[in-house]
Amino acid sequence: MSHSTNAFDSLELKDVGRSFGGHDALVDLNLTIRSGEFIALLGPSGSGKSTALNCLAGLLPLTHGKILIDGKRVDTLPPEKRDFGMVFQNYALFPHLSVQKNIAFGLQVRGVPRADIARRVAEAIALVKLEEHAKKLPGQLSGGQQQRVAIARATVLEPRLVLMDEPLSNLDAKLRLEMRTEIRRLHQALGLTTVYVTHDQEEALSLADRLVVLRDGRVQQIGTPEELHNNPANWHVADFMGYRNLLDLEVEQVSGSQAQVSGHGLSLVGTAVHDVTAGDSVRVAVRPHDLLVVPDRASGQNTAGQNMFEALVNVVEYQGREFAVGVTTSTGQNLFVHAEQAPRVGDRVILRVDPARALVYQTDLERENASSRAAAPAEPARVAP
Amino acid sequence: MSTGANTLPRRRSSASLRHRLAERGIDSQLWMLVPAVIFALALFIYPFIYGVGLTVQPLPGMQKQWGGGIFANYIAFFKDPFVFDSVWITMRLAIPAALINVLVSIPIAFKLRGKFRGKRFLSTLLVLPITLGTVLTAQGLLIFAGRQGWLNRILMDTGIIHEPLQLVNNYVGVMFSLVISGFPFAYLLISSYLSGIDPSLEAAARTLGANWRQRFARVTLPLLAPGLATTFILTFVLAFSVFPSARLVGDPGDATRVMALMAYRAFGEQQNYSMASTIAVMMGVAELVIIAVVLLGRSFLYKGSTGGKG
Numbered sequence: 073m074s075h076s077t078n079a080f081d082s083l084e085l086k087d088v089g090r091s092f093g094g095h096d097a098l099v100d101l102n103l104t105i106r107s108g109e110f111i112a113l114l115g116p117s118g119s120g121k122s123t124a125l126n127c128l129a130g131l132l133p134l135t136h137g138k139i140l141i142d143g144k145r146v147d148t149l150p151p152e153k154r155d156f157g158m159v160f161q162n163y164a165l166f167p168h169l170s171v172q173k174n175i176a177f178g179l180q181v182r183g184v185p186r187a188d189i190a191r192r193v194a195e196a197i198a199l200v201k202l203e204e205h206a207k208k209l210p211g212q213l214s215g216g217q218q219q220r221v222a223i224a225r226a227t228v229l230e231p232r233l234v235l236m237d238e239p240l241s242n243l244d245a246k247l248r249l250e251m252r253t254e255i256r257r258l259h260q261a262l263g264l265t266t267v268y269v270t271h272d273q274e275e276a277l278s279l280a281d282r283l284v285v286l287r288d289g290r291v292q293q294i295g296t297p298e299e300l301h302n303n304p305a306n307w308h309v310a311d312f313m314g315y316r317n318l319l320d321l322e323v324e325q326v327s328g329s330q331a332q333v334s335g336h337g338l339s340l341v342g343t344a345v346h347d348v349t350a351g352d353s354v355r356v357a358v359r360p361h362d363l364l365v366v367p368d369r370a371s372g373q374n375t376a377g378q379n380m381f382e383a384l385v386n387v388v389e390y391q392g393r394e395f396a397v398g399v400t401t402s403t404g405q406n407l408f409v410h411a412e413q414a415p416r417v418g419d420r421v422i423l424r425v426d427p428a429r430a431l432v433y434q435t436d437l438e439r440e441n442a443s444s445r446a447a448a449p450a451e452p453a454r455v456a457p
Numbered sequence: 458m459s460t461g462a463n464t465l466p467r468r469r470s471s472a473s474l475r476h477r478l479a480e481r482g483i484d485s486q487l488w489m490l491v492p493a494v495i496f497a498l499a500l501f502i503y504p505f506i507y508g509v510g511l512t513v514q515p516l517p518g519m520q521k522q523w524g525g526g527i528f529a530n531y532i533a534f535f536k537d538p539f540v541f542d543s544v545w546i547t548m549r550l551a552i553p554a555a556l557i558n559v560l561v562s563i564p565i566a567f568k569l570r571g572k573f574r575g576k577r578f579l580s581t582l583l584v585l586p587i588t589l590g591t592v593l594t595a596q597g598l599l600i601f602a603g604r605q606g607w608l609n610r611i612l613m614d615t616g617i618i619h620e621p622l623q624l625v626n627n628y629v630g631v632m633f634s635l636v637i638s639g640f641p642f643a644y645l646l647i648s649s650y651l652s653g654i655d656p657s658l659e660a661a662a663r664t665l666g667a668n669w670r671q672r673f674a675r676v677t678l679p680l681l682a683p684g685l686a687t688t689f690i691l692t693f694v695l696a697f698s699v700f701p702s703a704r705l706v707g708d709p710g711d712a713t714r715v716m717a718l719m720a721y722r723a724f725g726e727q728q729n730y731s732m733a734s735t736i737a738v739m740m741g742v743a744e745l746v747i748i749a750v751v752l753l754g755r756s757f758l759y760k761g762s763t764g765g766k767g
Binding site for chain 1: 660664665764
């Protein structure tokens, strides 16, 4: 299949918002999507990511803002005129039509000549490897196969934009991984601009060129997977990006970008992502991988001043190559750690964290917005005040 | 049961007989069916067989007039045009009435599918006629649409018409009554079938570029069609056994001389029980023919899951 013929240069969302009877489901979404890009909208349920997708598809009218393609408004067009393909969470395959006819549907309603339809449908079926199921009804297919049909049905039209609404959430873990690779392969093969909604950060990181993290209908950060993974803009994004340890501490002193924080019987040096001053209550985010279990021979040392502290092991989970360990500090703070060797439950361990890998955020999300000094993303996230 | 077990020698089940019977649905709970079975036997099966028996015991006069021995009533049914024409008269009423009920319900059920203020009020209003009996409906129609009814008086007083419209005591009157009493059933059934269709299917069709006509013709209608067939059958049966309205707001001597009326006449006026039973049995046969045709057509449609809440 050739690259989309009706591609655009850029799709712009300007101050896009949607309210439901006084409740703001989506506020001031600003995003410019370049042709061929794979964008993931990431957020927990209720964060407005599906609302954003439905607004893009035209299934929900906007209450604020506009959507432009190369400067032309499309938010006033009905969904059937937008030329966007959509993959639904429940697949929404037509149950009375065979796989072939499901895929042919969009071409038929557009009045594409019969011979072209047959050829393009055959190509699409081959692309998603469903040749021997072409004549079956959706009800006779497995979840993964249905998902492939849904993707083929949306992409056979070579739409300007493909929208995917949590397409993998109904699949089991193994199939999800397979389909993830499949979606990436299709995107690379077809070069179709894609907006992908998910609540799974791993999925988003592995698929997307750029991520948009949403919370309560507001954009938290926009950036490449690396930017988000390494430099989350606030503790909420950090939480989503696998910084499982969030410690509520207080700033003691600040020197440059390094902040001395303490509380709960801990005293650490971390990297201030936001402007903080002494006395601020902050949230410190650390990945389980960045909390190192210090080997026994070092345990005799004084732990103060080296970003080390003591904790008690209470859970050990085997995870294949390594161990996920749950520990409790002397003040009862629960933390998650990764270890190469399994400590025993009840052991005392010394943990150390690299100051560069302990990120210090303002606890108050509203305050941090005014003082964000997150490593500049490719396109600064315009966050609502 | 797994098919793999076929390769192994069958082992006798070691469970008790009671357990094995229960597995096939035979257990003490079946006794709860007894009242229903007695009712069915006493009030349906016995009278039905008795009635069929009556049909082959024609009066001597019938036998003399139509011949055919014990089948004289059936011969009379098919050969006497006065009786046999009532089949067509009834069909002419019941089939259009059922069609109107189904076709009118589709757009209304569609419009009332979404959520909006006053929806409950509106659908209550639509379903309300279910609570009216046919006699009450007929009486109301006479008062409202009769020669001296409100409708005609208003139209005449405002000068829109000069002669009163003949809306009752004819075919039109019975049709009105059949639509009034049949529509709520059709509407309720169709809206429940419609709510069984996953709305995301229509959304999917939209994003694929289908306009509303294409969405209806290619997605909604094929999924709704089996339900429409069922609804048609139900309202057809309701309309086919029309009796009170055919007599009260119809033209019982001519245009609305329906089968039920003929059966009543044979029984009430001619004291001919066996002929009345024959007409009743043939009513059932005529209905079954139509139902069979519709079900045959329905068997070609997709009847699986429609993805919605069902």
